[in-house]
Amino acid sequence: MNDTERQALLSAMQDEEAIVREWIQETLSGASGASDAGRRTLQAEATELLGTLREALRSGADAARLADPAWSRVREVLESLSRSRAAQGQNAADTSLFILSFKRPLFTRLQGSDPRAALGTVWAVSLLVDRLAQWTVSTYQQTREEIIRRQQQDLLELSTPVxxxxxxxxxxxxxxxxxxxxxxxxxxxxxxxxxxxxxxxxxxxxxxxxxxxxxxxxxxxxxxxxxxxxxxxxxxxxxxxxxxxxxxxxxxxxxxxxxxxxxxxxxxxxxxxxxxxxxxxxxxx
Known part of the structure; x- marks a missing residue:
């Protein structure tokens, strides 16, 4: 992602309230519905991730290298989100869908007068969100494996009482x-x-x-x-x-x-x- 694309994305992310609202709507589209508590949780997660993502982009973080220190806060938010959902028994698909649903409100705001420039920015943003989703799924899987290992250990201890x-x-x-x-x-x-x-x-x-x-x-x-x-x-x-x-x-x-x-x-x-x-x-x- 070059400077032009980064600035275009930062500009598109200015209307935070509207982006979060559309993000949640996209996440819940096709679902049977969500409780008020569930919506508040989604809103808090989306708001926090949007804010940390904006800070990372302003610092000039390389979108192709999420392991860099500049993305540390974003990774922490993604990992916290994944671990929380894994502990609650939610599946990896829903966790990934939440991140991928971030694309629509961004794409809507990236449409500009120069179609070729807009296309390049959309592609760069798409790759960035895909990497965020992949990082989330990886963390989710690691958390689930840790939970399974811990449960197996607990079962071992329970099955061998003295x-x-x-x-x-x-x-x-x-x-x-x-x-x-x-x-x-x-x-x-x-x-x-x-x-x-x-x-x-x-x-x-x-x-x-x-x-x-x-x-x-x-x-x-x-x-x-x-x-x-x-x-x-x-x-x-x-x-x-x-x-x-x-x-x-x-x-x-x-x-x-x-x-x-x-x-x-x-x-x-x-x-x-x-x-x-x-x-x-x-x-x-």
Whole structure:
């Protein structure tokens, strides 16, 4: 964008109120409607972006290089807009459409007496708005990926709770596929709780693990080894007949590790190892 085109664009952007109004109308064209709060949000976003864009153009910023420092404030506004919409669950298409709708009110004001000069300015403005929209979509995608990764991490932590069953006895009920990521979360969470509570025995319940293969067994063995390094012992519960057959067939060595068919049996063993005796209270007449 040369100086002539820049000045033409700055001149076209003078009527801020009208541009923002037409911008919002273009954004909402074909939509079922927007609430008053939604319109106010759009107006605030459009007004802020228009103002920062005008400042960047006045400073002589190169429209072809949005990564330059001169565009820093514009990038901040675009990124804030994208992150806000991504967090609200809006899609990338609507976010991009909002920026692209900025073209119509600008094009309307760029029509001049010299068609050839106006055509060059329109083309330069079109490229600039397209770059703004592209930057917005890129930021939106990065934000969505961050949200997904954070949600996955939250789900991992929620799916591997550490429960205190008895004094000195912790339990971790495993549900779903046990992979490297979940194993790491289990080990970190469990070891932290062992240190915090001073527990000496941990029960890993795999009742909810659908299948046990060599990789899953390796993850379990690593977890048991880490627990033992902390001075605690481990019991694996939830060993169903199918899983027992698979472990034998794969030649997986679980010697030295106590195993039980159910969490109740594992808890009974844990209490016995800690010196507790469980007796049924006799019925009184």
């Amino acid at each position: 429960i205190k069953l008895w004094e000195g006895v912790l339990a971790v009920p495993m549900i779903g596929t046990l992979d490297s990521g979940r194993t790491q979360v289990v080990m970190e969470t469990l070891l932290e709780r062992i240190v915090e509570s001073g527990s000496t025995l941990a029960i890993i319940d795999i009742t909810g693990v659908p299948t046990v293969d060599t990789l899953v067994a390796q993850h379990l063995l690593k977890t048991v080894s880490a627990i033992r390094l902390m001075g605690a012992e481990c019991i694996i519960s939830g060993i169903r007949p199918q899983i027992a057959q698979t472990i034998v067939h794969l030649g997986i060595d679980l010697q030295g590790i106590a195993t039980k068919a159910s969490l109740a049996d594992a808890l009974a063993l844990a209490l016995h190892q800690r010196g507790y005796t469980i007796q049924r209270e006799s019925a009184t007449s």
